[in-house]
Amino acid sequence: MRRTLKLAAAALLLAVLTTGCAVNKATATVDPSARLDTIRSVHVKPYANDERGTDKVIVDNLRARGYQVSTGKEPAGSVDALVTYVDKWFWDITMYMLELTIQIRDPKTDYPIATGYSMHTSLTRKSPPDMVDEVLGNIIKEGKGK
């Protein structure tokens, strides 16, 4: 009896803990008028609540993709696009990046011409470089399909 109860409790605990632990989302939306293939220079604006250096990960990823990248509060000169982002972190044994949204904006109007979003909960968590690569990759892929 006691053994059965223990097994049932363990199974229930597992069910409660795991059903919410494997949510994966990865989407990208690109404005029909956007020409992402013409973008050469971008400026990454750090998110005000970024405490973990996600801006640097985004800068590194964009440079690796061949873009001319600047970063800081405002661009020093003219750029083809602004890059903004919002990251959300969560704790499960260790802190991990739960969600990342990246927007590509028109530098003159701030209008978001493309947006990418990824969410991976604890059991399928990804490292910040992998999250950034997934989001930017999806935006670029979606832009090519236009």
Place this chain on the structure above:
Amino acid sequence: MKQQLVVRLFKAFVAASAIAILAGCASGAHREGMAAAPLASTKKLPHTVSVTAAGGQETGAMDSSNVSNADLKAAIEDSITRSNLFRNVIQGRGGDYDLAVTVTQLEKPIFGGAFTVTVEAGWSLVRTSDKSVVLRKAIKTSHTAEFSDSLVGTTRLRLAVEGAVRKNITEGLQTIAALPI
């Protein structure tokens, strides 16, 4: 004696788990809750409009409240109809103007008493006859649902999402009403 204690603990655990699961079941933002009140502006545009919505997400079973594209589109259409801003809302293509609204950011809290949600959407209005862009604007709005609005966290979050979207639609339609079209 000890066995009875184990059984009681197990029952308590089952009850607590059931409450946790039920409380965690979120529903997506409702279109009625997102629709804006009629605009204060009395401007009536003599044009028809087609509406598309993008960037939204369906709400999964273990997810927190999201905004689906279908509900956002319906809420915008309802808001336009209520305010009589355009002569008519056309389904599909074929309107004098194409209004495209894309959700680009939905910031939601994970814990808390008062929930503040911020939504950013790109509003684009294109004249279909010559494809000229008459509006391209990012609109960011926030809404806070207080503890007094609902004791249930998931409902409170949904109310905050609906409020933020409602304000976004209001601001978007006010911007369109101010255009010289």
